[in-house]
C-alpha cells in the first residue's frame with residue numbers, strides 16, 4: 295500500500311497551480327484519484343492539516359501581496375485569489391492573520407508607519423514560483439511592497455529546485471502560524 299504522502303502529491307500539485315481559481319474539494323480529491331471523504335482522511339494523515347487549510351493559506355498569501363502592492367478593492371482581491379464571496383474571504387483572512395484585510399493593509403502599507411508584515415509560511419510558493427533568498431531560511435516578510443527574507447533581508451529569488459518537493463517540505467515543516475502581532 296502506498297504512503298499517504300505519495301497518494302496526495304498530485305493534489306498538492308493541483309492546489310499549488312490552481313489555488314487562484316474557485317476550487318471544490320471534489321476537484322482537489324479527483325486530482326489524486328480519490329473520493330472527497332477518503333481524500334480528506336489521507337490528506338490529514340499525510341500533512342497534519344486539511345487541504346482546505348492549505349488552499350486558504352495560499353490564497354491569503356496571494357491576497358497579502360495584492361494588499362501591499364496598491365489600492366485594489368478588497369472584493370476584487372478576494373475574487374482574484376479564488377473566493378466567491380468577499381465576506382468569506384474576510385473571515386478566512388482574519389482568522390489566519392489576526393485582523394481583517396483592510397486593517398492589515400492600513401497597518402502595514404501606509405507610507406510612514408510600516409516596518410514589516412509577517413507573511414504566511416506558504417507565501418514563497420505564491421509569487422512567480424517558490425522563492426528563496428538562498429540563506430536557507432524560509433520565513434519571508436513584506437517590507438513596504440517588497441517581499442524579503444526575514445533573516446538576511448535579501449530579496450526573494452525564484453527557487454531552482456523541484457517546486458513540488460519544496461511545497462511538500464514546507465507543508466510538513468511549517469506549523470500553523472500565530473496571528474499577526
Ligand SMILES: [Zn+2]
Pocket residue numbers: 427428429430431443444445446447448
Ligand atoms: Zn535569507
